Amino acid sequence: MFEATETFAKKLDEQDSLSKFKNEFYIKDNQIYMDGNSLGLMSKRAEEKLLNVMNAWKEFGIDGWTSGDHPWFYLSENLGEKVAKLVGAKPEEVVVTGSTTTNLHQLVATFFKPEGKRTKILADELNFPSDIYALKSQLKLHGLDPDEHLIRVKSRDGRTIHEDDIIEAMTDEVALIVLPTVLYRSGQLLDLKRVTQAANEKGIPIGWDGCHSVGAIPHDFHKIGADFAYWCHYKYMNNGPGGVAGLFVHEKHFGVEPGLSGWFGSDKQKQFDMEHDFTPADTAGAFQIGTPHVLSVAPLIGSLELFEEAGMDRLREKSLKATAYLMYLVEELLSDYNFTIGNPREDAHRGGHVCLEHKEAASICKALKDHGIIPDFRSPNVIRLAPVAFYVSFQDVYQTVLTIKKIMDDESYKTYKNERGIIA
Ligand SMILES: *Cc1c(COP(=O)(O)O)cnc(C)c1O
Numbered sequence: 001m002f003e004a005t006e007t008f009a010k011k012l013d014e015q016d017s018l019s020k021f022k023n024e025f026y027i028k029d030n031q032i033y034m035d036g037n038s039l040g041l042m043s044k045r046a047e048e049k050l051l052n053v054m055n056a057w058k059e060f061g062i063d064g065w066t067s068g069d070h071p072w073f074y075l076s077e078n079l080g081e082k083v084a085k086l087v088g089a090k091p092e093e094v095v096v097t098g099s100t101t102t103n104l105h106q107l108v109a110t111f112f113k114p115e116g117k118r119t120k121i122l123a124d125e126l127n128f129p130s131d132i133y134a135l136k137s138q139l140k141l142h143g144l145d146p147d148e149h150l151i152r153v154k155s156r157d158g159r160t161i162h163e164d165d166i167i168e169a170m171t172d173e174v175a176l177i178v179l180p181t182v183l184y185r186s187g188q189l190l191d192l193k194r195v196t197q198a199a200n201e202k203g204i205p206i207g208w209d210g211c212h213s214v215g216a217i218p219h220d221f222h223k224i225g226a227d228f229a230y231w232c233h234y235k236y237m238n239n240g241p242g243g244v245a246g247l248f249v250h251e252k253h254f255g256v257e258p259g260l261s262g263w264f265g266s267d268k269q270k271q272f273d274m275e276h277d278f279t280p281a282d283t284a285g286a287f288q289i290g291t292p293h294v295l296s297v298a299p300l301i302g303s304l305e306l307f308e309e310a311g312m313d314r315l316r317e318k319s320l321k322a323t324a325y326l327m328y329l330v331e332e333l334l335s336d337y338n339f340t341i342g343n344p345r346e347d348a349h350r351g352g353h354v355c356l357e358h359k360e361a362a363s364i365c366k367a368l369k370d371h372g373i374i375p376d377f378r379s380p381n382v383i384r385l386a387p388v389a390f391y392v393s394f395q396d397v398y399q400t401v402l403t404i405k406k407i408m409d410d411e412s413y414k415t416y417k418n419e420r421g422i423i424a
Contacts, residue, residue: 002324002325002328002329004328004329004332004333004398005398006395006398009325009393009394009395009397009398010394010395012321012325012394013393013394013395016318016393016394017314018310018314018315018318018389018390019393021306021309021310021389021390021391022390022391022393024043024044024045024306024390024391025041025042025043025044025238025390025391026041026042026043026044026047027041027391028372030372031372031373031374032372032373032374032392032396032399032400033374033388033391033392034373034374034375034376034384034385034386034387034392034396034400035374035375035376035384035386036235036236036238036352036386036388036390036391036392037212037216037235037236037352037353037376037384037386037388038235038376038384039234039235039241040215040234040235040236040237040238040239040303040388041238041388041391042238042240042299043238043299043302043303043306043390044302045301045302045303045305045306046238046239046240046298046299046300046301046302046303047299047302048302049070049298049299049300049301049302050240050295050298050299050302052068052069052070052298052301053068053070053072053294053295053298053301054295054298055068056068056069056070056072070298070301072292072294073268074268075096075292075294075297075301076095076096076097076244076264076285076288076292076297077092077095077268077283077285079096079297079300079301079304080092080094080095080096080246080284080285081094082304082307082308083096083214083233083237083246083304084248085312086214086215086218086219086307086312087210087214087218087219087221087229087231087246087248088218088219088220088221088222088223089221089222089248090222090251092251092254092283092284092285093221093222093248093249093250093251093283093284094246094247094248094284095246095247095283095284095285095287095288096233096244096245096246096292096297096300097244097245097246097247097264097287097288097289097292098244098245098247098288098289099232099242099244099245100130100131100209100211100230100231100232100245101130101131101133101134102245102289103230103245103246103247103287104130104131104134104135104178104207104209104230105134105137105138105260106247106258106259106260106287106289107207107228107230107247107249107259107287108121108134108135108138108176108178108207108259109138109141109258109259109260110228110256110257110258110259110260110287111176111205111207111227111228111253111259112138112142112175112176113175114142114144114149114175115175117172117173118172118173118174118175119142119144119149119173119175120148120149120150120151120173120174120175121135121138121139121149121150121151121174121175121176121177121178122151122153122166122169122170122174122176122177122178122179122204123135123150123151123152123153123177123178123179124152124153124155124161124166124179124180125152125153125154125155125161126155126159126160126161126180126183126185126186127152127178127179127180127183127184127209128180128184128209128211131178131180131209132150132152135150135178136150151169151174153165153166153169159183159185159186159188159342159343159355160183160186160188160344161179161183161188161190163190163191163194163195166179166190166195166198167194167195167198170198170199170202170204172202174202174204175204175205176204176205176206176207177199177204177205177206177207178206178207178208178209179195179206179207179208179209180208180209180211180212181208181209181210181212181213181214181217181219181229181351182210182211182212182213182216182217182351182352183212183351184211184212184378185342185355185378185382185384186342186343186344186355186382187212187342187343187344187350187351187352187353187354187355187384188343188344188349188350188351189213189217189344189348189349189350189351190349191348191349192208192219192220192224192226193220193224196208196224196225196226197224197225200225205227205228206226206227207226207227207228207229207230208221208226208228208229208230209229209230209231210229210230210231211231211232211235212235212236212351212352212353213231213236213351213352214231214233214236214237214246215233215235215236215237215238215307215315216236216315216316216319216351216352216388216389217316217319217351217352218312218313218316221248221250222250222251225250226248226250227249227250227253228247228248228249228250228253229247229248230245230246230247230248231245231246231247232245232246233245233246233300233303236352236388237300237303237307238299238303238306238390239296239297239299239300239303240296240299242296243296243297243299243300244292244293244296244297244300247284247287248284249284249286249287254282254283254284254286255280255282257280258280258286258287260289261278261280261289262288262289262290263278263290264288264289264290264291264292265278265280265281265285265286265287265288265289266278266279266280266281267279267280267281267282268281268285306390310389310390314389315389315390316389318389319352319387319388319389320347320350322387322389322392322394322397323350323352323353323354323387324347325387325394325397325398326354326385326387326397326400326401327341327345327354329397329398329401330354330356330401333401333402333405334401334404334405334408336408337358337405337408338358338359339356339357339358340356340357340358341354341355341356341357342355342356342357342382343355352386352388353376353384353385353386354384354385354386354387355382355383355384356382356383356384356385357381357382357383358381358383359381359418360413360414360418361377361380361381361382361383361418362377362379362380362416362417362418362419362420363413363414363416363417363418364383364404364407364408364413365377365383366413366416366417367407367412367413367415367416368400368403368404368407371403371406371407373399373400373403377420379420385400
């Protein structure tokens, strides 16, 4: 159904109802940005809203908390309501707060209640290091040895995790499960519904790390019965470097005491009573800790407008088509150069990026950058390519693969060292 020609890529762009959104982003001339899975690009709306909030500070000073277009006091909850639509949650189940890792700490501090022989946390051996560091340190805070109490489900192929293996590991020693929705390296999308259901049936609380899916894939966190979830907003959500993250807590847990309390988790009516007895909000807002990082939230106001206009389902549909086209082109044009596609092929098991493996991945990435194509390298051999629906066209996808072919043909990648830089 695809063709490996520029004319065909152009035709796909003409049929693409989202193509107009590319203009909403700052993209350098002659650059193709395939790294939105690490840091999403700046949109004009994000810039505008950041300036708007800066201006409220300039104009209102302290009164900016309750004045201006986006009063800061309610911003985390108001944006949470909007993000809730993207992740399939009720409006009060999501709040925009913290960072991925601090939110994980908060949620584990809240939901990990070791008792009797139920003392273990179940994770997987391919998860992002920060998540694992957080889980280990939470175990230590309980006086538990991570070597014994952190179970990491093994991968059968070094790239993916089998749902059967996760479910089999849900023994009566497990007190909490934390897993990624999409694996950051291979781009595998786990069957969230099946795994969550199994955890629910065994009465084990389960939380999902949505860093690599929120903004790329619609979720149904409420309906599938996830206990909690957390994610960053600087990847597919385009909220800018270090932009404030998000968390979901299922409404069945409203009223539980946050593991890490702070005054911004208060019932908003009571917060400024300044009592020493904490009255948590009866929403996911209870899991906030301190004063929101307003300037790092502001870009999200603009970015969310774009998500509302484009629609999460349409974004996913285009992303699937673009990753499918990318895989097709790799097979058609790069079959002579020892590349392996490391991500699962089926739509239901694929995230927003393609995982291209090659022995010389680091050199190839450097050569691509010098050709104006921004990939993402993950040691030792992974090139991640994310054709983000908002700002990567089908012609960009075609151009990317054609450029890889050129680099391989003329062997120009060999002039670069095959080792990673400081970042990636
Ligand atoms: C990006 C990412 C993080 C980053 O965490 P921060 O607290 O934002 O630095 C953590 N976990 C996963 C799975 C990620 O993809």
